[in-house]
Amino acid sequence: MRTATTYRAFRTAKRQEIIDITDDVEHCRQAADIAEGFVLVSAMHISASVFVNDHEPGLWADILDWLESRIAPWDVAAYRHNAGTGEDNAAAHLRSLVMGHEVIVPVTQGALDLGPWQRVFYGEWDGQRPKRVLFKAMGE
Amino acid sequence: MRTATTYRAFRTAKRQEIIDITDDVEHCRQAADIAEGFVLVSAMHISASVFVNDHEPGLWADILDWLESRIAPWDVAAYRHNAGTGEDNAAAHLRSLVMGHEVIVPVTQGALDLGPWQRVFYGEWDGQRPKRVLFKAMGE
Amino acid sequence: MRTATTYRAFRTAKRQEIIDITDDVEHCRQAADIAEGFVLVSAMHISASVFVNDHEPGLWADILDWLESRIAPWDVAAYRHNAGTGEDNAAAHLRSLVMGHEVIVPVTQGALDLGPWQRVFYGEWDGQRPKRVLFKAMGE
Numbered sequence: 389m390r391t392a393t394t395y396r397a398f399r400t401a402k403r404q405e406i407i408d409i410t411d412d413v414e415h416c417r418q419a420a421d422i423a424e425g426f427v428l429v430s431a432m433h434i435s436a437s438v439f440v441n442d443h444e445p446g447l448w449a450d451i452l453d454w455l456e457s458r459i460a461p462w463d464v465a466a467y468r469h470n471a472g473t474g475e476d477n478a479a480a481h482l483r484s485l486v487m488g489h490e491v492i493v494p495v496t497q498g499a500l501d502l503g504p505w506q507r508v509f510y511g512e513w514d515g516q517r518p519k520r521v522l523f524k525a526m527g528e
Numbered sequence: 529m530r531t532a533t534t535y536r537a538f539r540t541a542k543r544q545e546i547i548d549i550t551d552d553v554e555h556c557r558q559a560a561d562i563a564e565g566f567v568l569v570s571a572m573h574i575s576a577s578v579f580v581n582d583h584e585p586g587l588w589a590d591i592l593d594w595l596e597s598r599i600a601p602w603d604v605a606a607y608r609h610n611a612g613t614g615e616d617n618a619a620a621h622l623r624s625l626v627m628g629h630e631v632i633v634p635v636t637q638g639a640l641d642l643g644p645w646q647r648v649f650y651g652e653w654d655g656q657r658p659k660r661v662l663f664k665a666m667g668e
Numbered sequence: 669m670r671t672a673t674t675y676r677a678f679r680t681a682k683r684q685e686i687i688d689i690t691d692d693v694e695h696c697r698q699a700a701d702i703a704e705g706f707v708l709v710s711a712m713h714i715s716a717s718v719f720v721n722d723h724e725p726g727l728w729a730d731i732l733d734w735l736e737s738r739i740a741p742w743d744v745a746a747y748r749h750n751a752g753t754g755e756d757n758a759a760a761h762l763r764s765l766v767m768g769h770e771v772i773v774p775v776t777q778g779a780l781d782l783g784p785w786q787r788v789f790y791g792e793w794d795g796q797r798p799k800r801v802l803f804k805a806m807g808e
Contacts, residue, residue: 424531432783447613468726503572564671586752643712
């Protein structure tokens, strides 16, 4: 079994942002030199997500609007977490839970085994500060 | 380490549909002939899901209603993705994100290590066209 | 490749409850004696979740309130699953789907490779009865 572990740091310009990290997944696969296996992609923060979806800016805007309007409004006063800790990011925690914080990308015959439209994204829900994503490839 | 990778194609009669694929997971385990390890089950599309839950048709109907009424209404005019691309399936993308697109099924002592009621499902959120799911078993 | 599989049983005092199980993940890692790999943590029930987030009681209360008020109200009469089976826990199934039932914790250089605030939790959505979580470590 071969493994490789890489990290990518982010400091987004906006507080919420969606970033395509598919190329980083492939770089980690190459670092491990695996032809069969997988790459685990995992946000190392509890106010961020990693997910697979479409490379389409309209959809990214839809996701940000939908998280705010329907899933977990930022509304600072609505959450005990904010009241108790002095933070304002409870909604970012909930968004991380809904969107998930990790994906497993399969590797088959020396390539990421993604469908035709599948790309891997980092979703920042509380940015403008240093954050990290872990990539771990395992296989043969 | 032994691996096996299989694929199953779907073309659902209805646009939204939930299909039990647990037997396919076990077939992939058998193809890899593993006793310890896991099977990754991953939708290869960004408008579909793979999830673990109950083999109970009432619940499947509840899931479809809940996605429509509470989580991500189909409402074509509400999404930038639809306006910008001419598609109508932005809601299917959001449903894929909420329900997830992959699961890892543990394999222990030569069998899928699922709880008594756990079954694996493919959730089609934009069907009536060809779609695929990947199964990848890894272990020993 | 080395593996270890452990289980932890729960019988929560309250019907909904969030429990930190990070130490169990580390114990499974130690049982497998792996320095590189991962630990799969998977609820064996369809009315429970496993997720990664913050060890902060205010946030745990926020999560329980948010699941009830915004994501999947308990409302017994609203679901076909309850009508058809005589159960009352359809909302617990939906909460399991939103929050996810499994996580993969990376292991690097002999330790769980979690970010500074990341902890692993069991989310019980229909407790006061016996439930189980599986931990499976794999690596080298």
